[in-house]
Amino acid sequence: MRVVPCRQRQRSDYEKHISYEIFPLLVRRFVSMMMAAAAIGTAAAVTGLYISYHFNLPVAPAMTLVASGIFVLVVSFRRRAPA
Numbered sequence: 001m002r003v004v005p006c007r008q009r010q011r012s013d014y015e016k017h018i019s020y021e022i023f024p025l026l027v028r029r030f031v032s033m034m035m036a037a038a039a040i041g042t043a044a045a046v047t048g049l050y051i052s053y054h055f056n057l058p059v060a061p062a063m064t065l066v067a068s069g070i071f072v073l074v075v076s077f078r079r080r081a082p083a
Contacts, residue, residue, distance in 0.1 A: 021071060022036075022040060022067075022070060022071050022074055025074050025075065025078050026074060026078075040067075040070055041067075043066075043070075044063055044066045044067040044070060045063055047063075047066045048062040048063030048064075048065070048066045048067075049062070049063070051065075051066065
């Protein structure tokens with residue numbers, strides 16, 4: 001019998017792309033972008049964990065939905081450049 005080692009969970013492609021799209025909309029400097037990435041990523045992960053625990057859902061899709069919700073909020077409330 002062959003034993004297959006357990007692999008660590010990797011972020012889905014949707015989570016990666018959502019993260020790359022949110023931060024340039026919020027900040028202009030790279031250091032600020034890193035701080036925003038840490039804060040929003042942590043918030044999405046913790047909120048997704050709580051949602052998945054309380055509603056008995058899979059963890060990764062819950063985190064992805066929270067990150068998508070943050071993206072929708074940022075896009076809808078961002079300041080628009082004058083035309």
